[in-house]
Amino acid sequence: VSASAAEDLSLTAAQFASFRALIKEVTGINLGEGKGLMVERRLASRVRALALPGFAAYLEYLKAGHADEVEQFVNAVTTNLTSFFRENHHFDYLAQLLAQRQSAGPAASRRLRIWSAGCSTGEEPYSIAITLCEALDNLDGWDARILATDLDSSVLARAQTAEYTIGHLDRLPRADLRGWFQRGTGANAHKVRVKREAQALITFRQLNLLESWPMSGPFDAIFCRNVMIYFDKETQRRLVDRFAGMLVPGGHLFIGHSESLFNVSDRFRLLGRTIYQKAG
Ligand SMILES: C[S@@+](CC[C@H](N)C(=O)[O-])C[C@H]1O[C@@H](n2cnc3c(N)ncnc32)[C@H](O)[C@@H]1O
Numbered sequence: 001v002s003a004s005a006a007e008d009l010s011l012t013a014a015q016f017a018s019f020r021a022l023i024k025e026v027t028g029i030n031l032g033e034g035k036g037l038m039v040e041r042r043l044a045s046r047v048r049a050l051a052l053p054g055f056a057a058y059l060e061y062l063k064a065g066h067a068d069e070v071e072q073f074v075n076a077v078t079t080n081l082t083s084f085f086r087e088n089h090h091f092d093y094l095a096q097l098l099a100q101r102q103s104a105g106p107a108a109s110r111r112l113r114i115w116s117a118g119c120s121t122g123e124e125p126y127s128i129a130i131t132l133c134e135a136l137d138n139l140d141g142w143d144a145r146i147l148a149t150d151l152d153s154s155v156l157a158r159a160q161t162a163e164y165t166i167g168h169l170d171r172l173p174r175a176d177l178r179g180w181f182q183r184g185t186g187a188n189a190h191k192v193r194v195k196r197e198a199q200a201l202i203t204f205r206q207l208n209l210l211e212s213w214p215m216s217g218p219f220d221a222i223f224c225r226n227v228m229i230y231f232d233k234e235t236q237r238r239l240v241d242r243f244a245g246m247l248v249p250g251g252h253l254f255i256g257h258s259e260s261l262f263n264v265s266d267r268f269r270l271l272g273r274t275i276y277q278k279a280g
Helices: 003-008 013-027 033-049 055-063 067-077 089-103 123-135 153-161 175-180 233-246
Strands: 111-117 143-150 163-165 181-183 191-194 202-206 219-224 247-255 268-272 275-278
Touching: 013 033, 013 055, 013 067, 033 055, 033 067, 055 067, 067 153, 089 123, 089 219, 089 247, 089 275, 111 123, 123 143, 123 175, 123 191, 123 202, 143 153, 153 202, 175 181, 219 233, 233 247
Parallel strands: 111 143, 111 219, 143 202, 219 247
Antiparallel strands: 163 191, 181 191, 247 275, 268 275
C-alpha cells in the first residue's frame, strides 16, 4: 500500500459517524464511540477488495444500494465470538427441563421447538442439539426441531458445514462430549465434524432480528445470548416483547452473561443466572 493510499484508509470522525448510523439502521447494533479503530480495520479490507480510493467512496458505494456489499459490510462489522457449551449452566438447565418433560409420561407434549437467535458459527445450536440427543432416551418418539438464525451470511455458511478445527473442543465442559464429534482423516486430521444425529435436528436460516419473522412458532425455549448487548434499550425492549409473543406459556428465554431484562421487559420472571421464564 502506497503512503497516499494508506492515508486514504484512515477513517475520519464524520465517516465513522456515518458508518455507525448505517450499522444501526441495518442491524440495530449500537457501536460504541470507542469502536472507530475496529471499524477502520474491518472495513479497510472491503475498501481494498473493491479497489475503492477510500472510506468516503465506500460510503457512497453502500448508499448507492449495492445489496451484496451491504451484506459484506454487515458481515465485516458483526462480532461473532462464540464457543461450544458457552455458559454451560444453560445447557445443564435445558437437560433438566427435558428430563422433567420426559419423565412426565406420554401425556406431556412430545413437540419441542428451540430457537437459537444469533447463532453465529453454530456452536450454540450444536450444543443445544447435543444436549437434546443426550437427554432424550428415544429421539424418534419426539417431534424436536432447532431453528438457528443469524444476520451474518458468512458465519451461517460456516455453521452449516458443521466442521470445526480440533482446537474448538479444548474448552468442552466434559471430556465425553468429544464423542459427539467425528475426527477427520488424512489432510482433515485437524478437523472435527458434529455427528449427523445432532446435525439433523437443526435448520439454519438467515434472519435479521429487527425485521419481520417468517416462522409462526411457538417455541419452548429461545436462546438469544450475547446479541442484545449490542442493541440500545428501545431495540432490546421491542425484541424481547416479540420473543415473549413467540414462546409458549411458561417458555424459557436464555440470555448472555452480561445481559439482563431489568428495565427491558416485565413479561418474564428471572429463574436465576440469565435464565428467564415467560410469565403466564
Ligand atoms: C457474539 S455472537 C453470539 C453467538 C452466540 N449466541 C453465543 O452467545 O455464543 C452475536 C451474533 O449476533 C448476530 N447479530 C447481530 N445483530 C443481529 C441482528 N440484527 N439480527 C440477527 N443476528 C444479529 C451477529 O451476526 C453474531 O453472529
